[in-house]
Amino acid sequence: MIKRCLLLLSFVTLAAASNFHIDLYQPTIVNGTTLKPGEARLELKENKAVLKQGKTTVEALVKVENAREKFPYTTVGYKEANHQIKDICLAGTTTRLVFE
DSSP states (O other), X not given: OHHHHHXXXXXXXXXXXXXXXXXXXXXXXXXXXXXXXXXXXXXXXXXXXXXXXXXXXXXXXXXXXXXXXXXXXXXXXXXXXXXXXXXXXXBTSSEEEEEO
């Protein structure tokens, strides 16, 4: 019984670890879709990032990199001045998502 509870808890923890909330401070383009400034939900599924904001959902291929130390806060990096996401560093983790 205890083993089953621990196993269930580990699956819940893994599922929760792949969902994040990010704040976008400017219009942001992902795969040709523009997301408005505000909060968005990020789901990480293997090598895909799924961004959801209201009724808008967009998927993008990402390369998952691990840093040596945890990031203190979430940052969104942009490619020059065209508002396309370059990368996202996730707070409290060593995970950096590089958008392809």
